[in-house]
Amino acid sequence: MATNPMQQFVVERIGPEIKIAGIDLSFTNSSLFMLLSALGICAVLFLGTKEKKLIPDKFQLLSELLYNFIAKMISDTAGSKAKPYFPFIFSLFMFVLFCNMFGMLPYSFTVTSHIIVTMLMAVFILIAVTVIGFIKHGFGYLKLFVPSGVPVILLPLITVIEVISYLSRPLSLSVRLFANMMAGHTMLKVFGGFVVSLGILGGWLPLSFSVALTGLEVLVAFLQAYVFAILTCIYLNDALNLHH
């Protein structure tokens, strides 16, 4: 009986060990679930766009819903200039959403509960946004760190704070997703352990709690994917529409 709530986060190797230049590139359960969610996204979108009907079936409705949701979010937060970045935001949202949702299945592995995965995505977003900003505005992009309408005495302090807050974006973005996923799954497993230890007489209370928490976790899984995507849009907005 596995009573350790951290047992679910163990990365295990599947198949043979592959080492290239001293780096372990073996196929793990983490990679398996990344592959599964990528295939799941492809399956949903393929089935949704296979035959375009006037009266949509379930999969077409789902893909249209997701498309409209993200398109509206991008135009609301980053304006019409962000339209070319729709595929990037959409795939980011879908990948995080499917990883979170696959993690909600019993005995599965949550890819986003490892900080290395979320940190990689967040650092990629920071670099991409910085490059886009410099391409669009040249060195004028540095004006982002110097807000207008600030007294000259305060300016050095504000600039340092702005730079620090800009550089800490990937940290907060990745830790937010990772901590939410990890804390939620640990909590579910702790309550699952209570069910076993209280036995058939007292186990009903934590069991009902566990059911309610699973509902909450599905909400959080969706919400964190949404927040991840919307914060990427907000960062993109800073780079595209320099308004300081």
Next chain:
Amino acid sequence: MELEAAKMIGAGIAALSLAGAGIAIGNIFSSYLSAAMRNPSAAQKQFPNLLLGFALAEATGLFGLVIALIILFAF
């Protein structure tokens, strides 16, 4: 004091930051509800902002939980 005991106490204190997240989430939903009662027609438009605020506030508390886990497992 034993190091093990100090670690446990430190982790427990770090988890207290979730109290702040609780206050924040309660505040967000109470403000949303009172504003929505005053002007129900504008409530639907602010719903995404409500969810965003909820997620941001909850994450801040969870940073403390991460500190607790680092104290417990990383050292």
